[in-house]
Amino acid sequence: MLDAVRILSILLDNAIEAALESKEPRLLVAYIKDADIERVIIENSTKVERVEIAPLFKENYTTKSGNRGQGLATVKRLIGHYPNVSLKTSSSDYTFTQELVLNKEEKDENIYFRG
Numbered sequence: 542m543l544d545a546v547r548i549l550s551i552l553l554d555n556a557i558e559a560a561l562e563s564k565e566p567r568l569l570v571a572y573i574k575d576a577d578i579e580r581v582i583i584e585n586s587t588k589v590e591r592v593e594i595a596p597l598f599k600e601n602y603t604t605k606s607g608n609r610g611q612g613l614a615t616v617k618r619l620i621g622h623y624p625n626v627s628l629k630t631s632s633s634d635y636t637f638t639q640e641l642v643l644n645k646e647e648k649d650e651n652i653y654f655r656g
Contacts, residue, residue: 544619551612552639556585559637563588579643584636592632
């Protein structure tokens with residue numbers, strides 16, 4: 542449960558900060574629960590049309606000032622501990638989207654959400 546909270550707090554913090562830097566700040570958070578899959582979708586506006594995704598998950602990479610750059614690297618590391626959890630990230634048209642997906646079939650020893 543602690544890992545789920547940490548992952549979501551990093552994703553939400555990043556989304557809020559990015560949205561506030563955009564021309565028209567916008568944040569959407571959705572939780573979708575199906576029979577075997579749970580999803581948390583976090584979508585925010587961005588100041589650039591398209592964010593390059595690959596470097597975002599590298600250690601010490603940051604688009605912000607200061608001693609930062611651990612958030613998404615931490616998310617990647619934490620998700621790596623749970624084979625039933627994945628993160629889909631996309632960016633286009635001044636919108637950045639992260640979809641955290643949990644396949645509940647392997648829930649016994651892994652992270653899960655409560656909704």
